[in-house]
Amino acid sequence: xxxxxxxxxxxxxxxxxxxxxxxxxxxxxxxxxxxxxxxxxxxxxxxxxxxxxxxxxxxxxxxxxxxxxxxxxxxxxxxxxxxxxxxxxxxxxxxxxxxxxxxxxxxxxxxxxxxxxxxxxxxxxxxxxxxxxxxxxxxxxxxxxxxxxxxxxxxxxxxxxxxxxxxxxxxxxxxxxxxxxxxxxxxxxxxxxxxxxxxxxxxxxxxxxxxxxxxxxxxxxxxxxxxxxxxxxxxxxxxxxxxxxxxxxxxxxxxx
Amino acid sequence: xxxxxxxxxxxxxxxxxxxxxxxxxxxxxxxxxxxxxxxxxxxxxxxxxxxxxxxxxxxxxxxxxxxxxxxxxxxxxxxxxxxxxxxxxxxxxxxxxxxxxxxxxxxxxxxxxxxxxxxxxxxxxxxxxxxxxxxxxxxxxxxxxxxxxxxxxxxxxxxxxxxxxxxxxxxxxxxxxxxxxxxxxxxxxxxxxxxxxxxxxxxxxxxxxxxxxxxxxxxxxxxxxxxxxxxxxxxxxxxxxxxxxxxxxxxxxxxxxxxxxxxxxxxxxxxx
Numbered sequence: 001x002x003x004x005x006x007x008x009x010x011x012x013x014x015x016x017x018x019x020x021x022x023x024x025x026x027x028x029x030x031x032x033x034x035x036x037x038x039x040x041x042x043x044x045x046x047x048x049x050x051x052x053x054x055x056x057x058x059x060x061x062x063x064x065x066x067x068x069x070x071x072x073x074x075x076x077x078x079x080x081x082x083x084x085x086x087x088x089x090x091x092x093x094x095x096x097x098x099x100x101x102x103x104x105x106x107x108x109x110x111x112x113x114x115x116x117x118x119x120x121x122x123x124x125x126x127x128x129x130x131x132x133x134x135x136x137x138x139x140x141x142x143x144x145x146x147x148x149x150x151x152x153x154x155x156x157x158x159x160x161x162x163x164x165x166x167x168x169x170x171x172x173x174x175x176x177x178x179x180x181x182x183x184x185x186x187x188x189x190x191x192x193x194x195x196x197x198x199x200x201x202x203x204x205x206x207x208x209x210x211x212x213x214x215x216x217x218x219x220x221x222x223x224x225x226x227x228x229x230x231x232x233x234x235x236x237x238x239x240x241x242x243x244x245x246x247x248x249x250x251x252x253x254x255x256x
Numbered sequence: 257x258x259x260x261x262x263x264x265x266x267x268x269x270x271x272x273x274x275x276x277x278x279x280x281x282x283x284x285x286x287x288x289x290x291x292x293x294x295x296x297x298x299x300x301x302x303x304x305x306x307x308x309x310x311x312x313x314x315x316x317x318x319x320x321x322x323x324x325x326x327x328x329x330x331x332x333x334x335x336x337x338x339x340x341x342x343x344x345x346x347x348x349x350x351x352x353x354x355x356x357x358x359x360x361x362x363x364x365x366x367x368x369x370x371x372x373x374x375x376x377x378x379x380x381x382x383x384x385x386x387x388x389x390x391x392x393x394x395x396x397x398x399x400x401x402x403x404x405x406x407x408x409x410x411x412x413x414x415x416x417x418x419x420x421x422x423x424x425x426x427x428x429x430x431x432x433x434x435x436x437x438x439x440x441x442x443x444x445x446x447x448x449x450x451x452x453x454x455x456x457x458x459x460x461x462x463x464x465x466x467x468x469x470x471x472x473x474x475x476x477x478x479x480x481x482x483x484x485x486x487x488x489x490x491x492x493x494x495x496x497x498x499x500x501x502x503x504x505x506x507x508x509x510x511x512x513x514x515x516x517x518x519x520x521x522x523x524x525x526x527x528x
Contacts, residue, residue, distance in 0.1 A: 057426065076429035087421035090428075092445045092522050101441065102431035112437040142522040155427075162432060 006069055008033040008165070008198055014063035015233065018050055023049050025233035027063070029217075033165070036192055036199045037244075038209035041219030046204050046234040050166055050219070052198055067166075078102070080166045081159030085174050088142045088155035092147055095154055096139040099126040102162040107145070126161060131196075133157045133187060149180035153187065160195060167192075169201040173208070185212060216240045282392025303492040311492040328483065331497075335478040336504070338394065339466050342401025343455060346462075349402065351451050357410070358417020359443050360435070369413070375407030379465060387473060397469040404465040405458045409451070416450040417443055449523040452516040456509050463505060 003151050007030035014027035024046040031037060039047040046128045052058040056075045066073045069077070076082070103122040114122060130136050133153040143151055152172055159167060169188075173181045189212065192199055203209050209216050209244055218238035225231045265273060289302040303311075308461040314329040353371060356363045383400055390396035420443065428442050468480030478501055517524050 023493070055426065055430070076426050076431035078430060080430060082427060082430050084423045084427070087423035088427055090424060090442065090446075092520070101428075105428075105432045105434075105437050105441070110436070112433065112441045142525070144522065144525055158427075159430065166429070 007031055008068065009072075010064075010066045011060075012064040012066070014065055015061045016046065016058065017061045017233070021230040022233035024219075024235070026235055029236060029239070031198065031200075032197050033213075034196060035211060036214045037201065037217060038213030038215070039200065039202045039217045039219060040204070043236065045219040045221070047217075047219045048161045048170065051170055051200060051202050054166070055082055055168055058173070059184050078106075078162050079164055080168055081153065081162070081164035082168045082170065083155045083172045085091065085171045089158060090152055091143050093142075094139065095130065095135060095141055095143070095146070096123065096126055098154055098158050099130060099161055102158065106162060126157075129157050129161055136178055140153075147180075148176050149184060151252070152176065152184060156188070156191065160191060160197075163195065163232075164197060167199045168196045169199065171202050171204060178234060181208075186210065210242055213242050216242050264394060280456060293399025300491055303495070307490045308496050309317070311490075312496045315493070327476075328500075331478045332472075332500070332504070334476045335470065336467075338397050338470075338477070339401065339462055342398045342466070343405060343462050345456070345458065346402045346405035346409055347451060347455050349427040350454070351413055351447070352390065353406075353410040355417055355439065356449060358414040359439060371407060371410055373409055379404035380468060383469065383472070392473040397466065397474070400465045400469045401462050405462050408458050409454045412454040413450060416447055416454075420446060423495050427428055449516050449520040452503050452512050453519075458511050459505065459508060463501065467501075478484040484514070 007028075009031040011027045011029050014024060016024040017024070021061065027050070028089070041047045041239050051060060053060060054072065056073050056077065059074050067073075071078070082088075090101070100114070100119070100122045101112075103125065104114045104119075107118060107122070108114055127136065127139065130139055133156060135150060135157065138146060138150060143154065146154065152245065155172070173184050174189075176184065187195075188199075191197065201209075203211065216238070217236045217239075219239040220236045221232055221234045222237060223232040285302065285454040286305070289304050292302050292488070293304060312328070316326065319325060320327050341392045346404045353367065357367050357371065379400060382403060383396075386403075388400050389400055424442055427437060429439050433441065466477075467479030467482075470477040471483040474480040478497055482497050
């Protein structure tokens with residue numbers, strides 16, 4: 001294995017404040033291509049804010065967030081795919097149309113719509129992708145006709161067709177039944193390997209974080225002022241490498 | 257016995273109950289009309305259905321002695337032309353402004369306060385200005401409908417555009433969408449069914465402005481006719497005309513609903 005000379009993502013003394021409310025402080029991390037980062041922590045601990053910064057929806061207050069050594073673009077683009085917990089797919093498009101959309105936008109800079117032979121070509125590509133997420137039986141359906149799990153499969157397929165290097169997942173399986181969630185875990189691991197993705201995933205479920213990730217981050221506040229709870233921000237208090245073998249979970253985490 | 261709130265009438269009962277008020281109104285009308293006509297055969301206030309039928313027959317099927325036109329159809333055609341022209345122009349303006357202000361913050365800042373103020377101006381109060389500026393013919397009547405209806409549509413579309421989840425807009429950008437792409441592929445298709453329902457809601461005021469404008473300055477049209485014959489207390493013309501206007505309004509509404517259901521199935525099956 002070659003060692004990456006430059007990390008894909010690196011944060012250097014990153015702070016995020018909203019007015020006087022410090023959300024994140026002194027974040028220093030490096031992430032190499034191909035890692036599967038899972039982020040856990042209590043609500044309001046800044047893990048979603050960090051994800052939004054990776055996406056380009058939020059900018060760091062101070063410090064740097066770098067992609068390939070350059071500041072990360074400050075608006076969402078095709079280098080970073082996203083799957084939200086909900087509203088991730090377009091309700092007015094069928095499953096197939098949802099997936100080919102990204103290719104249509106890419107190949108038709110003005111109208112964002114393809115016709116004829118060009119469309120046929122991307123349809124073939126989309127069908128193959130839908131096959132790999134197990135949705136080939138539903139290509140003509142609209143999202144409201146799909147179950148929660150199928151919707152998320154669609155959202156993932158849609159995010160992957162333009163082959164982003166980074167896939168961001170914001171509690172994607174939080175609203176799903178446990179059985180379906182297990183299927184989705186297998187799917188996302190398979191796609192992560194096949195597409196050489198770097199994944200950042202926010203989750204509430206610690207065991208999910210340990211199961212899926214190659215690296216688990218716990219966001220928490222190191223300093224607390226009981227009189228001014230907003231004065232200090234959260235940091236990554238644990239940065240655990242996870243192997244697919246059972247990992248020793250730190251005692252403090254078991255309690256929470 | 258179940259509680260009243262838990263009782264649901266069966267389908268045939270619902271139908272019967274639905275027809276009942278109409279039947280009752282017609283029945284009361286016939287009784288009252290008969291009573292008045294028995295007392296005074298030349299009474300004009302409550303004409304019998306026979307009298308209304310005769311008048312309508314002459315309006316619909318016989319050319320006018322004065323102009324040689326079939327008044328009923330000329331009136332209908334003129335009014336529908338004005339109404340549809342006004343509403344279509346209003347829909348185009350309203351949709352454009354609603355879309356741009358709802359989707360583009362830079363556009364929202366200068367236009368939105370103006371839109372709010374404009375939509376508060378009572379359009380009828382502008383009618384004299386329109387007559388002065390545009391003259392008394394078609395343009396001022398269509399302009400009144402546009403001015404009355406467009407701001408409502410614009411605000412409705414703006415609200416609908418703001419209601420589209422931000423997640424979708426971000427998702428589109430991660431798929432490589434430009435601003436134009438987001439408008440063309442995310443906002444516009446999702447706002448089209450909203451536009452139709454917005455037009456359906458504002459058609460009522462569209463009719464109001466049409467009839468008002470026709471009543472004040474016109475030489476034909478459904479509104480013109482009923483205000484003209486009012487001078488002669490011709491209830492035998494007014495009542496059928498009102499019924500006809502209601503029927504037209506119903507048909508237009510129904511057509512719009514059917515078009516929306518056919519073109520935007522995803523919208524009508526509970527998706528948002």
